[in-house]
Amino acid sequence: MNKIRAIAVTVILTIALGACGQKSATPPSSSRTNDTTQAVTTDSSSLATTEIPSTSENPVSFRYLSMDIQAISQGDYSSVIGKWVREDGEGTFVFNSVGLVGDSTISTSSKIVDGILETGIKNSGGYGVGWLMIPAGVPIPRDYYEEKDESDINRDRMYGAHTSFKNINSAEVFYRVPPQTNIESNPLTTNDTGVRLESGPDTINYANTILGPLNWSIIESNYNRTESIPFELLQGENGFLFRVYRNGVIISHTKDAIVYIP
DSSP states (O other): OOOOOOOOOOOOOHHHHHTTTTOOOOOOOOOOTTOOBOOOOOOGGGSOEEEOOOOSSSOSEEEBOOOOHHHHHTTOOGGGOEEEEETTSSOEEEEETTEESSSOEEOSOOEEETTEEEEEEEOTTSOEEEEEEEOTTOOOOGGGOSSEEOSOTTSOEEEOOSSSOSEEOGGGOEEEESOOOOOOSOTTTOSOSSOOOOTTHHHHHHHHHHTOOSOOEEEEEOTTOTTSOOEEEEEOTTOOEEEEETTSOEEETTTTEEEEOO
């Protein structure tokens, strides 16, 4: 059996990272002889969709934006926006469109191997761990473990471990909460999100909180058009475009897919 990759990964929160003391972080190993960088594309047929009546300004159908590891490797985290919680509840990370929220950051060093993004997480003190980002539908190759992978292959996943590991225990895998599965109704018209935005500064402040502080500017608003569902089209200083709806739902304007539902 091939030598198991010694990915320096452990599933911990920022507090636990600080407890590592003087142990330095090591990025995922690149010593495997059969490493190949692969292009990964998203199969839109696997994304949950729902059909709704079309208007001149509202989408005909909706889908979630699945984990896009190629975009992530280039600094675009739009496909993983929101809260990621370890299955056993022992850890939480929150992402916006440009990375992790809080003191921890994603390493700028990353690579795609066998359909999985290998990267690292570091805290403000410089201590960190390795990290795997695994899109739905991608099996975790046996080089990462010895016996069994119990993670849910039907969901986007994030995972960490320390040294070599025998099994991938689903309890230690991070999944997005709430799960992005079926969309049972029109998410733009629901009133039970707990969010009701007003045009202008209120929407900008909301974008700063959910999408990240990117000096957002409003380039289109339809709040005064009674025939449409209220939203504002925002552009960040890095060129990102998002439609932010009154009820807090956010859609990627370029990919026409949902990135966040409150």
